[in-house]
Amino acid sequence: MSESLFVNDARVMAKGQVTIPKKIRAILGIESGDRVSFVVSGNEVKIVNSAVYAMMQLQKQMKGAGKKAGLITEEDVAKWITESRAKDSNDKGNA
Structure with a gap:
């Protein structure tokens, strides 16, 4: 997906409030x-959807974690999920 430049402006009200233009809200979801x-960043400000931003930050922090854990293929992940669910079921049964 290519990044495109889009410029729009809004007026800052007395209490510092700004209405995000409809087109911008649509682009950001x-x-x-x-x-x-x-x-x-410096003298620039990006406004981002908080949920999307949080996911992006998590993905950055977790980069490479799957490989370190030995989760290389989709089959590795499926096996890990199955084993984790079985362990959780056993743990609940022993509680």
């Missing part, structure tokens, strides 16, 4: 009640 994060 933001709906009423959703949260946004402000990512500041």
Whole structure:
């Protein structure tokens, strides 16, 4: 997916509030009640969907963790899930 430049502006109100333009909300997948994060780098600010941003940060932190755990293929992951569920069932049965 290529990144495109889109510019829109909004007025800052007396209490520092800004209405995010409808087109921007649509691009970011933001709906009423959703949260946004402000990512500041130097003199630039990015407004991002908080849920998407949190997932991106988690993915960065977890990069390479699957390989370290020996989860290389989809079959490795499926086996791990099956074994984990079996262990959880046994643990609950022994509680």
